[in-house]
Amino acid sequence: MEPTDLIWMNGVFVPWEDAKVHVLTHGLHYGTGVFEGVRCYDTELGPAVFRNAEHVERLIKSAKLYYMDVPFSAEELRAATLELVARNGLSSCYIRPIVYRGYGTMGLNPLDATVDVTIACWEWGVYLGEEGASRGVRAKVSSWRRISPDSLIPHAKASGQYLNSVLAKVDSVKSGYDEAILLDDHGHVCEGTGENVYIVRDGEIATPGQHSSILDGITRRSVMQIASDLGYRVVERNIARAEMYLADEVFLSGTAAEIVPVREVDDHMIGTGEPGEITRVLQKEFDDAIHGRSERYREWLDPVRAPALQTPTGEPVGEHALAGGDGAGANGASGAVAAAERITGATG
Numbered sequence: 001m002e003p004t005d006l007i008w009m010n011g012v013f014v015p016w017e018d019a020k021v022h023v024l025t026h027g028l029h030y031g032t033g034v035f036e037g038v039r040c041y042d043t044e045l046g047p048a049v050f051r052n053a054e055h056v057e058r059l060i061k062s063a064k065l066y067y068m069d070v071p072f073s074a075e076e077l078r079a080a081t082l083e084l085v086a087r088n089g090l091s092s093c094y095i096r097p098i099v100y101r102g103y104g105t106m107g108l109n110p111l112d113a114t115v116d117v118t119i120a121c122w123e124w125g126v127y128l129g130e131e132g133a134s135r136g137v138r139a140k141v142s143s144w145r146r147i148s149p150d151s152l153i154p155h156a157k158a159s160g161q162y163l164n165s166v167l168a169k170v171d172s173v174k175s176g177y178d179e180a181i182l183l184d185d186h187g188h189v190c191e192g193t194g195e196n197v198y199i200v201r202d203g204e205i206a207t208p209g210q211h212s213s214i215l216d217g218i219t220r221r222s223v224m225q226i227a228s229d230l231g232y233r234v235v236e237r238n239i240a241r242a243e244m245y246l247a248d249e250v251f252l253s254g255t256a257a258e259i260v261p262v263r264e265v266d267d268h269m270i271g272t273g274e275p276g277e278i279t280r281v282l283q284k285e286f287d288d289a290i291h292g293r294s295e296r297y298r299e300w301l302d303p304v305r306a307p308a309l310q311t312p313t314g315e316p317v318g319e320h321a322l323a324g325g326d327g328a329g330a331n332g333a334s335g336a337v338a339a340a341e342r343i344t345g346a347t348g
C-alpha cells in the first residue's frame with residue numbers, strides 16, 4: 001500500500017503516519033466497527049466519487065445496526081470524503097471510511113465506549129488481478145457458510161463479520177483458486193468474500209435476493225439498474241449451487257472488484273470458459289458509467305473539487321475543479337497540494 005498525505009480522523013486531517021489508535025481500542029478487540037469501500041474515478045468531469053451519498057448512507061445504517069450513533073451528519077461525511085481526495089491530490093483511489101468503538105472502555109457492553117470515525121484513501125488497483133478482470137477468475141464454493149442472520153447481521157458491513165470472509169478467502173487461495181463463493185445457511189448461493197454474485201441462464205440474469213444473507217451491494221444496485229436499462233431480465237431469487245455449474249455465465253460485482261467474470265466454479269468450466277457476452281456488455285457499460293462517459297448515470301458521480309483556498313485573513317479565494325491529480329496547470333490541484341503541505345508541515 002502506497003501511503004497518501006492525509007487521513008481524516010474525527011473531523012481533522014492528520015498526516016498518514018500519525019493516523020494511529022491505542023492498542024486497547026474496543027473495535028480492535030471485538031470487531032465493533034462498520035466500514036465502507038468506495039471508489040473515486042478519473043472521469044470526464046474530473047475526479048469523482050462513485051455513489052458517495054449511498055455509501056455514506058449504508059455506513060450510517062450499518063452503524064445503527066450495531067448501536068453506534070455517528071457523530072457526523074451524512075453531508076459532513078460526504079463532504080469530508082471529497083475534501084480528503086482533493087487534499088491528497090488523487091485523481092482515482094479507493095476510499096475507506098470506518099466508524100468504530102474507540103479507546104477507554106473494555107468488555108462486551110460497548111455502549112459507553114466512544115464512537116470514532118476515520119476516512120482514508122489510497123490508490124488500489126485491480127482487486128482480483130488484471131487477468132481475473134479480463135479472462136475471469138476461478139472460484140471455489142467454500143466449506144464456510146456465509147454468516148447467518150441468526151448470529152450476525154449480513155446487511156451490516158461490520159468489521160468483525162469479515163472474519164467469515166477471511167476464512168473463506170484464505171481457504172480458497174490456499175487451495176489454488178482466486179476467490180471463494182459462500183453458500184448461505186440454507187445452502188443457497190450467497191456471495192463472494194467481498195462481492196455479490198450473479199448467474200446468467202438463457203439470457204436471464206439472476207442474483208440472490210435481500211433475504212439471502214447478502215450484503216446489499218451498491219455495485220449490485222448499479223449492475224441491476226444498468227442491466228434492466230439495457231433490456232435484460234434481472235431476477236432476485238434463490239440459486240442452487242449446481243445452477244452455477246450449469247450457467248452460461250457467472251460474474252461477481254463489488255466496489256473493489258468492480259465486475260469480474262467467473263470462468264470456473266469448483267473446476268467446472270462455466271459456459272465456454274471465456275467471459276460471457278452479457279458479462280462483457282455489463283463490464284463495458286459499468287466502465288462507461290464510472291468514468292462519466294454515460295450521461296444517463298452522471299448522477300452517480302460526486303465530483304471532487306479542490307478545497308477552497310484561504311487567504312491569510314481567512315477569506316476564501318475561490319474553488320477550482322481538480323484537473324487530474326498531476327497538478328499540471330490546475331490552480332485547484334496545486335492548491336490542494338499546498339493545503340496538504342501546510343498540514344503535514346512538509347517543506348518543498
Ligand code: PPE
Pocket residue numbers: 036037038165191192193194195196214215216217218219220253254255256257
Ligand atoms: N459482499 C461483501 C461481503 C462485500 O464485502 C462487498 C464489498 C460486496 C458484497 C459488494 O458491495 P459493494 O461494494 O457495495 O458493491 N466489499 C468491499 C470490501 C473489499 C475488501 O477487500 O476490503 C469493497 O468492495 O470495497
